[in-house]
Amino acid sequence: MEDKIFENRVDLSALNESILKIRTEIAKVVVGQEHMVDLLITAILADGHVLIEGVPGVAKTLTAKLLSRIISVQFSRIQFTPDLMPSDVLGTSSFNMKKSEFEFKPGPIFSNIVLIDEINRAPAKTQAALFEVMEERQVTIDGTTYPFAPPYMVVATQNPIEHEGTYRLPEAQLDRFLFKISVTYPAFEQEIAIITGHHERKGAQALSEVNAVLTAEQIKNFRHAVQQVYLEAKLIHYIAQIIHETRNNPALFLGASPRASVAILNSAKAYAAVNGRDFVTPEDIKFVALPVLRHRIILSPDKEMEGVTADEVVKQIIDKIEVPR
Amino acid sequence: MSITRLLFVFVFLSITTASFSQEQEPVTPPQEIVDSLFSENETKDAQTEITPQRDSSTIEVRAIDQSKLNEMREDPAMDYGQDSPAIISLWDRIKMWLFNALRWLFSIGSSTNWGNIVVGVVIILILTYVIMRLLKIDALKMFYGRADKVTINHSIIEENIHEMDFEKLIQEALARKEYRLAIRLLFLHGLKLLADRHHITWEPGKTNHDYLNELTSKELKTGFNELNFYFEYAWYGNFVITDELYNRVTDIFNNWKINIR
Numbered sequence: 001m002e003d004k005i006f007e008n009r010v011d012l013s014a015l016n017e018s019i020l021k022i023r024t025e026i027a028k029v030v031v032g033q034e035h036m037v038d039l040l041i042t043a044i045l046a047d048g049h050v051l052i053e054g055v056p057g058v059a060k061t062l063t064a065k066l067l068s069r070i071i072s073v074q075f076s077r078i079q080f081t082p083d084l085m086p087s088d089v090l091g092t093s094s095f096n097m098k099k100s101e102f103e104f105k106p107g108p109i110f111s112n113i114v115l116i117d118e119i120n121r122a123p124a125k126t127q128a129a130l131f132e133v134m135e136e137r138q139v140t141i142d143g144t145t146y147p148f149a150p151p152y153m154v155v156a157t158q159n160p161i162e163h164e165g166t167y168r169l170p171e172a173q174l175d176r177f178l179f180k181i182s183v184t185y186p187a188f189e190q191e192i193a194i195i196t197g198h199h200e201r202k203g204a205q206a207l208s209e210v211n212a213v214l215t216a217e218q219i220k221n222f223r224h225a226v227q228q229v230y231l232e233a234k235l236i237h238y239i240a241q242i243i244h245e246t247r248n249n250p251a252l253f254l255g256a257s258p259r260a261s262v263a264i265l266n267s268a269k270a271y272a273a274v275n276g277r278d279f280v281t282p283e284d285i286k287f288v289a290l291p292v293l294r295h296r297i298i299l300s301p302d303k304e305m306e307g308v309t310a311d312e313v314v315k316q317i318i319d320k321i322e323v324p325r
Numbered sequence: 326m327s328i329t330r331l332l333f334v335f336v337f338l339s340i341t342t343a344s345f346s347q348e349q350e351p352v353t354p355p356q357e358i359v360d361s362l363f364s365e366n367e368t369k370d371a372q373t374e375i376t377p378q379r380d381s382s383t384i385e386v387r388a389i390d391q392s393k394l395n396e397m398r399e400d401p402a403m404d405y406g407q408d409s410p411a412i413i414s415l416w417d418r419i420k421m422w423l424f425n426a427l428r429w430l431f432s433i434g435s436s437t438n439w440g441n442i443v444v445g446v447v448i449i450l451i452l453t454y455v456i457m458r459l460l461k462i463d464a465l466k467m468f469y470g471r472a473d474k475v476t477i478n479h480s481i482i483e484e485n486i487h488e489m490d491f492e493k494l495i496q497e498a499l500a501r502k503e504y505r506l507a508i509r510l511l512f513l514h515g516l517k518l519l520a521d522r523h524h525i526t527w528e529p530g531k532t533n534h535d536y537l538n539e540l541t542s543k544e545l546k547t548g549f550n551e552l553n554f555y556f557e558y559a560w561y562g563n564f565v566i567t568d569e570l571y572n573r574v575t576d577i578f579n580n581w582k583i584n585i586r
Contacts, residue, residue, distance in 0.1 A: 005558075005570070006558045006562065006564050230562065230563060232560070232561050232563060235561065277562070278562070279557075279558075279561050279562035279563065280561065281532075281557050281561045282532050282533075282561075283532045283533070283534050286532060301460050302460050305460070318530065319528070319530035319531075320529075320530050321529070321530055322529035322530065323529065323530060323531065323532050323533075325509065325512070325513060325556075325560070
């Protein structure tokens with residue numbers, strides 16, 4: 001009934017079909033975590049990088065690997081360690097004796113989907129190597145710029161900062177992640193489903209059952225469609241109010257950047273498309289605001305000492321701002 | 326003793342002995358150099374005795390100018406025995422006051438054991454207070470509950486649904502053929518009715534889906550969901566609303582309104 005009354009002005013049928021397939025493939029391996037899956041699909045469509053945080057053993061790395069299998073593009077993995085050097089990530093120039101000239105050997109960052117496992121185990125020096133590639137999708141080495149072909153996505157995993165042997169990521173780098181997705185322990189029923197699934201597979205690798213359902217060309221087309229999603233002027237004001245409030249809130253030492261405003265805009269449009277709409281609602285903005293903002297703000301020292309979390313402050317800010325109607 | 330150490334001692338001794346023997350050896354200048362220093366007739370005698378000659382030059386005695394000396398004596402800048410004037414800055418005064426206060430405190434404290442404890446406690450309290458003031462920590466909130474309420478000072482509420490005359494506003498919108506606006510007003514009217522009958526708790530930050538989840542009655546939920554659908558497409562989606570569609574939404578609203586008790 002509803003589709004007949006209002007026909008979408010942007011064709012999202014192929015996109016919604018692919019999303020259904022993605023969900024089916026992910027469900028073969030990951031039990032529950034629908035919220036995380038929604039955010040991952042949104043990030044792909046919004047052309048953003050994702051930081052997945054959670055305690056060890058909650059399928060962070062598995063989810064990232066799963067994502068790489070669903071999309072049939074080049075994939076590489078970098079295990080971040082405390083002694084990792086920027087050249088280990090970006091690549092290095094070596095002398096070719098035959099040609100008597102230096103030759104650039106690209107590092108693992110040269111790929112389409114890059115899984116950076118345990119990203120906060122490498123020091124700031126190595127993290128800085130990711131700044132250019134994450135923001136500009138290119139790497140400049142020895143005066144030569146190497147642009148990356150789309151899609152390019154960094155999926156990083158990390159343990160909470162309180163854990164042993166971890167570094168706090170630089171603010172400049174955190175700001176480059178579209179979402180920080182917090183993965184929590186599964187519910188009791190989900191835990192049973194996980195155990196049952198493992199038992200029934202009898203040692204077979206779950207990832208081998210997953211098929212690629214998305215191509216680079218499709219992603220390009222879907223992203224173009226997402227850009228056409230309509231956004232009412234009042235909702236632009238609503239996004240600006242949320243961001244502005246983070247900068248003036250006494251509970252926060254550092255507010256969100258203009259990059260965060262753009263991140264909310266792009267991801268809200270992508271999430272609206274995921275839900276089959278060619279326009280954004282306040283619901284979409286509220287859904288993406290928390291994962292967009294939680295890693296971009298810094299609590300004031302007193303709030304930190306009181307045990308208040310970034311999530312709580314962001315939720316309170318969003319809840320206090322009037323939804324435009 | 327190992328061979329290495331013995332070897333080291335041997336090398337050390339041989340070096341020191343060699344340098345000692347060099348120091349003992351007399352240095353005799355060549356004869357032709359000695360001869361050139363003396364004249365021909367006193368060559369041999371001069372070698373044995375040299376007598377100093379008397380200096381007959383006149384020495385001019387210079388006296389100090391007495392007036393200049395007196396002038397310098399009277400100059401206070403040249404009087405090094407005088408104490409420099411004491412210049413005590415405000416900071417020095419504060420430090421002195423603090424020092425005296427602490428000395429007084431410790432003199433009390435050192436007289437008895439209890440005094441010691443009291444002094445210790447007072448110092449800890451002062452330090453804690455200073456640190457908490459610097460970090461802007463509210464001690465009461467730390468001990469009596471979490472200060473997780475973040476207050477937002479500015480009010481961004483532009484309209485109050487409880488003060489709006491919906492009948493009049495809808496008629497005005499219809500007269501202007503602004504059906505999008507009319508659907509919006511119809512939806513806001515529905516929210517007001519739900520809030521008045523306490524089916525929902527009106528809060529500016531809640532979305533339509535939050536209100537939908539608050540509804541417990543199935544009839545209310547279904548109708549509200551339908552109204553919300555039209556409102557979202559009309560208002561946020563900017564879809565064209567015809568009078569025919571508006572009438573359809575009005576019918577849904579009127580049928581749904583009956584269930585609000």
